Amino acid sequence: MxxxxxxxxxxxxxxxxxxxxxxxxxxxxxxTNFHEEKFPFIKNISDAKKTLDYIIRKSAGKAPIIFSSLxxxxxxxxxxxxxxxxxxxxxxxxxxxxxxxxTKALLKPGFSRQTDDFGISKRAQAIDYCLExxxxxxxxxxxxxxxxxxxxxxxxxxxxxxxxxxxxELKSANFPLTxxxxxxxKLPKGISRNFKKTVGLTxxxxxxxxxxxxxxxxxxxxxxxxxxxxxxxxxQIFQKYNIPSINTSRRSIEELAAQISQEIGLYKKTSLLKSxxxxxxxxxxxxxKNHSIWPEISITPSTGFGILMDKEESQNFGINEFAFKRLKxxxxxxxxxxxxxx
Numbered sequence: 001m002x003x004x005x006x007x008x009x010x011x012x013x014x015x016x017x018x019x020x021x022x023x024x025x026x027x028x029x030x031x032t033n034f035h036e037e038k039f040p041f042i043k044n045i046s047d048a049k050k051t052l053d054y055i056i057r058k059s060a061g062k063a064p065i066i067f068s069s070l071x072x073x074x075x076x077x078x079x080x081x082x083x084x085x086x087x088x089x090x091x092x093x094x095x096x097x098x099x100x101x102x103t104k105a106l107l108k109p110g111f112s113r114q115t116d117d118f119g120i121s122k123r124a125q126a127i128d129y130c131l132e133x134x135x136x137x138x139x140x141x142x143x144x145x146x147x148x149x150x151x152x153x154x155x156x157x158x159x160x161x162x163x164x165x166x167x168x169e170l171k172s173a174n175f176p177l178t179x180x181x182x183x184x185x186k187l188p189k190g191i192s193r194n195f196k197k198t199v200g201l202t203x204x205x206x207x208x209x210x211x212x213x214x215x216x217x218x219x220x221x222x223x224x225x226x227x228x229x230x231x232x233x234x235x236q237i238f239q240k241y242n243i244p245s246i247n248t249s250r251r252s253i254e255e256l257a258a259q260i261s262q263e264i265g266l267y268k269k270t271s272l273l274k275s276x277x278x279x280x281x282x283x284x285x286x287x288x289k290n291h292s293i294w295p296e297i298s299i300t301p302s303t304g305f306g307i308l309m310d311k312e313e314s315q316n317f318g319i320n321e322f323a324f325k326r327l328k329x330x331x332x333x334x335x336x337x338x339x340x341x342x
């Protein structure tokens with residue numbers, strides 16, 4: 001049995017859905033090597049035929065796997081070819097969902113990622129707030145935050161805060177627990193007034209020390225003993241103020257954001273729950289006219305996946321063009337994949 005396989009993602013829009021589902025499934029096969037390529041914006045039958053010809057030629061009869069999120073049935077049919085293994089995401093689910101909802105899908109590619117002026121404005125405000133409240137800036141203004149992230153240096157506060165603002169449209173602030181706060185076991189008033197929307201980040205001392213060594217090799221700041229002490233003090237602060245904490249070790253930024261949302265009750269957002277917490281204005285139920293291929297059904301919008309600051313990579317991992325430009329305008333430093341997995 002071969003230990004490698006060619007994987008292709010085809011889509012009528014960005015390809016993010018096909019890639020995310022495909023990668024999630026393929027991660028269950030760690031001993032197999034995958035060569036992956038993405039073909040977004042396949043708009044017509046001609047594009048589909050050219051793409052399929054390339055895939056068959058490139059894979060040389062090795063039965064490549066294709067993950068498709070194409071919604072157009074005629075275009076999808078092109079990839080149902082005996083020389084490839086097609087995993088058709090839309091065909092697997094759309095028909096059944098149509099039956100459940102008793103209505104027909106629009107079959108319009110990329111419709112879930114369209115937004116209106118309100119959505120754009122809300123995301124812009126969240127991004128601006130995140131950038132203006134990064135690394136402990138303006139703690140007196142935390143009353144306006146949707147979520148506050150605490151932690152010692154290099155526990156991943158900024159990457160997760162950026163993700164929360166760009167993908168979930170949350171006004172996210174992050175605050176570093178420096179020596180002043182660690183030794184005195186206290187927090188600024190801006191945080192003490194807002195414990196219900198505050199979450200702490202922690203990690204393993206060995207991992208933290210390794211990360212700090214890369215930044216300041218040989219320093220006291222990077223010593224394992226320093227990391228142990230700081231993490232212990234941070235934990236005691238979290239316990240003192242009853243702040244939930246999350247260990248970031250070996251977790252992706254998506255996992256961290258999801259757990260943070262869960263800890264402060266943001267996962268309670270749904271059009272069926274009328275009593276959403278008052279501290280989460282972003283849970284307001286909205287019309288699904290511009291957010292789903294079923295415009296008649298009221299559904300809350302979904303979040304994206306992953307984050308990197310390079311334009312090409314940001315599109316691959318889910319930051320849309322608007323959010324990318326906003327981050328560049330604010331001169332956000334590039335966030336590497338390694339930092340995101342901290």
